[in-house]
Amino acid sequence: MVDGHAPLRLLLIGSPGAGKGTQSSRIQDSFDVNSISSGDLLRRNIALGTDIGVQAAKEMKNGALVSDKVMVKLIDQELNKIGSQQSWLLDGFPRTMTQAQALDHTLESSNQPLNLVIHLNVPENVILQRIMDRWVHIPSGRVYNMTYNPPKRAGLDDVTGEPLERRPDDNPETFKIRLQKHHELTEPLLDYYKQRNILVSLAGNTSDEIYPQIRQLLQSRFKPEEEEKVEAGVV
Template sequence: MSQMIQGYAPLRLLLIGSPGSGKGTQSVRIQNNFEVDCISSGDLLRKNIAQGTEIGKRAAKEMKNGAFVSDEVMVQLIDTELNKIGPHQSWLLDGFPRTMTQAKALDETLEEGDQPLNLVIHLDVPEEVILQRIMDRWVHIPSGRVYNMTYNPPKQPGIDDITGERLERRPDDNPETFKIRLQKHHELTEPLLDYYKQRNILVSLAGKTSDEIYPQIRELLQARFKPEDAPIEAEAQL
């Protein structure tokens, strides 16, 4: 577990962005360069489903029936994870909250622990760029590892680097379905952005690639949460 930098408030960060906007990539880069723990709702879901936990069984049942995982299940999942993190540790949330119900439940949990969110970063990527990323995307379904044929291809075409198993396309990774997903995302996200803007903790960073956006994130975090003379580790090549 990472520890806060002496004399500086711990970072409590939420990343918001459309599917395919690069949240996972940015999350990894932040972890590689700052002392931050990541709580990924997608990773937690896969872990609990694979382990057959009670909450994992509930989530799997909901997903099998073609529904989104309910707010109740997601809130319980994230609350459990947040309770494992000490008050002086920095962390970021990836993929949660997705709805106003989840956002307000998260605020209640964080206020009880006296560690409210202090930064929300919105990844503002053009939709045409996101759509192309999705068309180039291949996934190792069991692990959730994602490859992109343009900028992050597997070592062997169609094969997962770690297991040697075949990669697959997600059923909804097609233009028609993805446009519907984007529309739904915007409907859910716009109230969230307004909510966090009113709290004065929202920053929108725009760019067409992760390489364009990450330097903006690094500068922002370094200015707010890291001493000027503290070293920053070399970036991972992503």
Template sequence: MNFLFARAPSIRIAPTATAHRSISHSVSVSKALPFYLNTLRSAEQNDGKVLRMLMFGKPGAGKGTLSARLVKKYDILSLSTGDLLRQHIAERTEIGRQAEEIVAQGSLLPDDVMLKVVASKLESLNNRHWILDGFPRTLGQGKLLDAHLQSQNAPLSLVVNLDVADNVILSRISDRWVHLPSGRVYNMSYNRPKVDGFDDETGEPLTRRPDDNPEIFSRRLKQFYDSTSPLLAYYASPVNKLARLVTLQGETSDEIWPQLDAVVRRSFPGIRERVSSISQRRYSLSDPFAMEQEKRAIKRGAASDGPNPSKFLN
């Protein structure tokens, strides 16, 4: 495995603050996670700079929050495999009937069925920018997805790995509250609701996820390392000739967001901002403090993802 990792340049994009070390039960496996940024390909090889993106991260790392920010700011579609599967079942499609029968038996859906669920949507998107959530989760699924996308001449173009220390996430989930109907997540440490215990938009009560406890988190974390570490190694290897793999480090979504935003803007310059996002940004930049914060975020992104990657090499 180490030999495989040595064949690709290793780059981390991280804030200046020192990252926390992982908790003891995951130190040995966390070393196997690849933190690599593949050599940037030409515009032609990147298929016209269309964003076709996967985001990985430990449970509680902020995947949902950061994906939602991208979708809110840019003209990007967020595709949830769970939602797509439920839609197929509700519409009684051939794939939906097949999946419903498997689920009713208490079995897991085979990789080829999950690929059909995803492919049925992706094939209709043409040159739209998208983020895929929930698939792939294993190395086998990743290879199947890659083969399908390449057969459609629409390969992945960006893979993001969110690197948040285990002990930071454990502390975070202990303070997490959720509005289940919408999926909005609040944290009593850094993202409190306007009124404690109630959703900002609907006023409905917030709840705790039953799996937000240290014991269950430890099991979910082990599952992440077991399944996702080989998948990230695959995207870091020379086999992955098109998609760019970048790892972003931080303790909160607010800390990681400027890095992610800078990577997307620089890698996909043709991506359009939504009108509501532009209006909101113009309003916020009328405040000198907000303007200075925006400038700093841009500078941090440039420093992290600039033309001299050698200073990030291990």
């Protein structure tokens, strides 16, 4: 528990390709935290044909980004499933000030405000190189990098053995546009959370450089799952 009693309510913010998915998986493995990827959640709802998924697919088909209204509803539903006593981390949401303010309203109305925002600060040239080496298991969202995090078997997901794919927009030209748009949207968010004294920016070129910083930060506020088991005599 954070500060001895409050569940961890964490946002991971970073450019596309900064390693949010990788860090989320590592945090989930070491800490008793529910990990929510807005992208994975959106794709799952579209695939299942839920009401939210149908609305999101319609907006995307028309060439627009999924609206703030739809994204907020999607995240609200997922947080309600988890409940107020469970710890969680959000990856990929919020992306706009409208989303951030809506999330705050939801959380504060139930007396469970955010208590930590981690910004993954990775140089743009490093991110662009990562994208060129990135392969993804689409159904699960697991991400591999051929240079520093390759799959055990070339071209296949470690867990299912299913084929890996390249994301359609993982090319330098398209990605530079995405990065520019991300920076425009993210700067106000970083200022917003900095003013609330819950923002921590962690820098590094690789996920292996950044994760020890994350782990140390969370250990100071939240016990890893394995430590809790040892103390309880479970292990």
